[in-house]
Amino acid sequence: MKLTQLDLLEISQEIRQCYAPKMSDNTPTLTLMPVAPKHLYAYWNLGNNKPPPLQESSPLPLTLRIYSASDKNNYLNKGYEDIPMSRTQSQQDIFLAIPSNVTSYRASLGICFSDNVLEVFADSNLTQLPQEKSSITPVKADFRSPLIAINKKTYNNASGLAF
């Protein structure tokens, strides 16, 4: 089958318009990702059937409960760290107050009641964070990916700066 450039362009545009990515999954999910030592990124989707507390006018806070996957009992002496999460977002950066020897984590997202019981809406994957043993002085790569780092729209002529 021979297709013209115009055919390709039209099919490409139609697919982009009709099938652009969107989060429509109704399955509750929570995903943790590593960013840096003591820094995680979490995103979640509680699905359409949110539990009642989320729909009340004065809802209890949404809480991310983080466990050390390697030593659940000793993590912060109580086995977990609770972090308040945004109710209006579905993603958040997480900065941990943790001992540096902990690197593997799991988490649960839910509503935390006054007795510290968490009503869990979603459980996360296991993630590993880098350890921060020594301060690093990374060699700054000023020439990283030079070819793709040129902006054709905002590129300035002869900046006068040596890179």
Add this chain to the structure above:
Amino acid sequence: MKHGFLSLILHAHLPYVRHPEHDSFFEENWLFEAITECYIPLIGVLDRLQNDKVSYRLTLSLSPPLICMLRDELLQTRYLKYLHQSLELAEKEIIRTRLQPEFQKLARLYRRFYKKTLAIYQNQYDCDLLSAFKKHHTAGTLELITCAATHGLLPLLNISDIAVRNQINIGIETFKTNLGFSPSGFWLPECAYYPGVETLLANAGINYFFVDSHGITNASQRPRNGVYAPLDCGNGVMAFARDPESSRQVWSSQEGYPGDHDYREYYKDIGFDLDLDYIAPYILDSDIRINTGIKYYRITGTDLPKESYNPKKAQAKARQHAQDFINKRQQQIMALNTRMDRPPIIIAPYDAELFGHWWFEGPQWLECVLRLASNPSNPVQTISCSDYLAQQSNHQIAIPSASTWGDQGYFSYWINETNNWIYPFLHKAEAEMEQLVLDFDGLTITSLQKRALNQAARSILLAQASDWPFIMKSGTTTDYANKRITDHLARFNYLHDAIRKNNINNRYLTALETMDNIFPTINFWDYLPSKKNNDSPS
């Protein structure tokens, strides 16, 4: 007598930029500029060293997207057109600068440069640069290794083992298909390592990989030899660490060689300097100014009027910098020798595209370094990591720490407020693909379904490239990066929907196969949790 080793590694990678749906496309110039300014000059260096019987070892990592683009007929044809256009502009410049002898001399230099490039590309290697690299591999001077399928940042894809496994295995398969042998080493995209990836590398037959310095200094055991000997990850796969000192000398704009005032100024290109009417045929859509590659000035210095470029002076400076580099490695090795239980190996990895593009004189510097290192009186010997491992045994066992060679040393350049929106979509598509393949397990599959499933796998892999979040963070061609990732995810969504509904449109599928023709031998069964060995259903 040699007291230690220097391993120079060039990592050559560009994202897959191929747009048959357009007559010409700006981002394809990334490839054309790299071929002209980096890859062919590098081949020129290797050919001259071979002709002069210089004994050296160099490692070149070829990323799978680059391998596929260098073998692509459409891009080969378009590159020839680009090169002829550059030659035409250089000839036009010789006439325009007739009253400016300094510039005219440079215009003639560019004409010679483009003519030579054309001769090497078309006549010497028949438009197949991979054959040039393979020639030097066969000669035993160039070690060729590869990288993940689309340069995906593996620690951020590690929500799924299958995603990481396929990035590794499909990358290696692409290399084997095009180069005809298995690579011994593997370049982790952005040197991004997480504990556990060595298992997948071992399963793929890989012997070694690279991490940044702190990946080794922060390893599970204190490294006895610092970053100057590899660590055995516990399964026989070795991790080599980047040497910060030799990296700084080349990478840094403050301390590094490329910022020397005698070198050619990258930022002053006639594409931006000359009248629009004159330069229009050689820029984007005749009205958007872009680099043409013709530049007449040297860096000169901050806040000073730019002075014209003097190639001889720049060449002398490249030789001087090469000597300085070798002297410093000698000093390093002599000092390390007294403290180590084995000969030290200094790992000096760089992006291949630095040499010739940003740093016009980079290939000359590299050639001088390799010539100087080959001198028998020099205590530093160039070596590949494979050769080093063949010579040395009983490596310390420890697990490197998660790390990258990017800004801040971890993953924040690829996951931050500018680009974190992509990950839920990438992970969702991956999960849907795996489920789709699982659902087909045991069913009879038509050739149309097979094509659609293979194309869906290509779409996912193309969406996973680390280049898109990198560009979003760097704030350069962000529209293009957004469009590319959106397109690949939309194409996956379309194919997933069509396959699920058994409503695959051959015309649409053919269009997607034409536009995203990377990895022609891909096998969608690779997305099955327990991978099949053939492509028939169970």
